[in-house]
Amino acid sequence: MSLITARHPTTTDTDPTDTDTTDTDTDSATTDTETPAPARKLARGAGLGVLLALLATVVWSGSFVATRDMAGAVPPVQAVFWRWIIALLAVAPFAARPFLRQWRTIRRHLGFVTLASLFGVALYNTLVHQAGLTTSATNMGMIMAASPVLMAVYARLGGERLGARRVLGMLTAALGVLLLVGNGSLAVDFAAGDLWMFAAALSFATYSALLKRKPAEIDGLAFLFTTFLLGALMLAPAYAVSLAVQGGFTVGVATAGPLLYVGVFSSAVAFFAWNKAIALIGAARAGVVYYLQPVCVALLSYPLLGERPGALGAACTALILGGVALASATGARKAG
Template sequence: MAVLERARAHAPRTPSAQGAGLVLALTATVVWSGNFVIARALHDTVPPVQTAFWRWIIALLAVAPLALPQVRRQWPVIRRHLGFPVAGYSALLRHRPEGIGGVAFLFMTFALGAAMLLPAYGVSLAAEGGFAPTAGTVGPLLYIGICSSAVAYFTWNKAIALVGAARAGVVYYLQPVCVALLSHMVLGEAVGPVQLVCTALIVVGVALGAGSRR
């Protein structure tokens, strides 16, 4: 399975595949941008550390049905490379160890992220207390756990497979633009001439950068 995935990753990229890859990268970037809006909405009700911890727990549960069979099959290889998913995700995704599939790699990334946050989560609970599980807290947490973590990472992985980490990374620079637009639409934040000029510069820069990386 891993060999087939790597073969697809190194296959010639057709224009249609490159276009699809850029659209997928943009989709993941827009979804991730929603994190900033959600964080502002949750700021007064859920402590940031607890938000981050539950994000990874929910993401872990979301991918578990697909990932666990692969993790069980590939556990001897995963055990030898447990520190690998902690490093730079996009740069290392195409160089993950032989024998570890994409879904298993994603699952272990989420698991290690939650494990590393567990001590800070305990401190936050002791110092700040928990939060009330209402529609206003659970709904946003489900968004950042399922959409912004599990779904967006799957989308990002596919984008990297189609266009490479470098071109996908250029599209990620659109995140400030997406955050500004979402904040304006959802939170009613003002958009002035300075923001419009900056948005235009970013969009032009990303278009030139994504088009020049072949």
């Protein structure tokens, strides 16, 4: 529905004693055809939301490669714990003051923030790092492409109707994922890493669905800082156990580089961009951009890790991308 309405001049708009009617008519026509400020603001917000979702998607694609690259060198729980410590240090200069200023508001909504921290910070990233031990970065990105379909399921549970097109798209994407992890067969024998990634996709979809209910009075930076802090606290006991049982890891270029990437870029930058994108355009439309992730992961993992997607990977990519695009088409039109 267009937000642009035309004004029609009335007799009160024209002064009969005014002899300079040409300039008046021109100014009136120019004003009439201009896009109203609210419509321009909405358009700019939607464009910014898409760009922020794309930024988060590209950065997260690199995180799968970084996670896979340090798999085996850093125990998963320790990698995730230090990821969030680094992320906290990265956002603290910008977020500490809003966090302290809004502490009372955050405390009123502590149950919601804790749930978001559990699914988006503690669980999701731990599952991703665990998956990196036994599956490829390409598979990780492919399976994560199913998370927007799970977002659609949450939308249905929330009362949103799913049309035939969306259901067909979801089934098509699911077929692509099954063929991928089954190495071209529907008689799927899941690798352990694939199962961990399915769990990670579910956790991320839950987090994204929760973001739609984020209290508006909580500042974005304060919310980000709080979830990082709570997530790190949740992981602290598991980190202590891992340290006692598995020992620490050697800090060097091979471990510090990936940890800095996932801590600063994949956590601080990407999570801020994703949260802002959902606030601007909603989870469904942000999810459309997220479908590009398996393509980005495949493009990055081939030169950096030597993982060749092959013909099967390309075919599964086409099925997943086609399916999730079809699944989101109706919702995207309505959202627009």
